[in-house]
Amino acid sequence: MDLVDQSILSVLHADARTSLKLLAERVGLSAPSVSERLRRLEERGVIRAFTLDIEPRALGYQLQAIVRIKPLPGQLAAVEQLVRDTPEFCECDKVTGDDCFIARVYVRSIEQLDSVLDRIADKAETSTAVVKAQTIRRRPPPFTPG
Known part of the structure; x- marks a missing residue:
C-alpha cells in the first residue's frame, strides 16, 4: 500500500460518502484512477465495506x-x-x-x-x-x- 492508497483510506475514514470526484481531487488523481485503486483495495480485503455510523x-x-x-x-x-x-x-x-x-x-x-x-x-x-x-x-x- 503506497501513500496514495493511505490518503484514500484517510479521506474515506473521515467521510465514507465522499464523492469519487472529491476523493480524486483530495488525493491528486483522476476519478478513473481512484476508482481503480478502490477496486483493488476492496479485492485485497483492505476495504471491507462502506458503512453507516448510527448514534x-x-x-x-x-x-x-x-x-x-x-x-x-x-x-x-x-x-x-x-x-x-x-x-x-x-x-x-x-x-x-x-x-x-x-x-x-x-x-x-x-x-x-x-x-x-x-x-x-x-x-x-x-x-x-x-x-x-x-x-x-x-x-x-x-x-x-x-
Missing part, C-alpha cells in the same frame, strides 16, 4: 455496557448462540484469559440490561461495566506500514 442514543439507547462472559462448563456453544441471537449485543469478541467473550451491549435502561443478562445467567457468569464515556471510538489501525 445509539438517537434511537433511545441511553446506556451501553461492556460484559465479560464466562460460560459454565459445557455451555460455550449455547452462550455464543444466545449472544448472537440477542440484538442488544452489538459487538462481541471471543478472547483468551478467564473469560471467553467480551461484548458491548446497548440498552435503554438498567432494567433492560438486567433482562438481557438474565437470558444467559443460567449458562454463564458475567461481569458488567456500564460505559460512562467512550474515550476512543472504534477506529482503524494506522494506515502506515510498521
Whole structure:
C-alpha cells in the first residue's frame, strides 16, 4: 500500500460518502484512477465495506455496557448462540484469559440490561461495566506500514 492508497483510506475514514470526484481531487488523481485503486483495495480485503455510523442514543439507547462472559462448563456453544441471537449485543469478541467473550451491549435502561443478562445467567457468569464515556471510538489501525 503506497501513500496514495493511505490518503484514500484517510479521506474515506473521515467521510465514507465522499464523492469519487472529491476523493480524486483530495488525493491528486483522476476519478478513473481512484476508482481503480478502490477496486483493488476492496479485492485485497483492505476495504471491507462502506458503512453507516448510527448514534445509539438517537434511537433511545441511553446506556451501553461492556460484559465479560464466562460460560459454565459445557455451555460455550449455547452462550455464543444466545449472544448472537440477542440484538442488544452489538459487538462481541471471543478472547483468551478467564473469560471467553467480551461484548458491548446497548440498552435503554438498567432494567433492560438486567433482562438481557438474565437470558444467559443460567449458562454463564458475567461481569458488567456500564460505559460512562467512550474515550476512543472504534477506529482503524494506522494506515502506515510498521
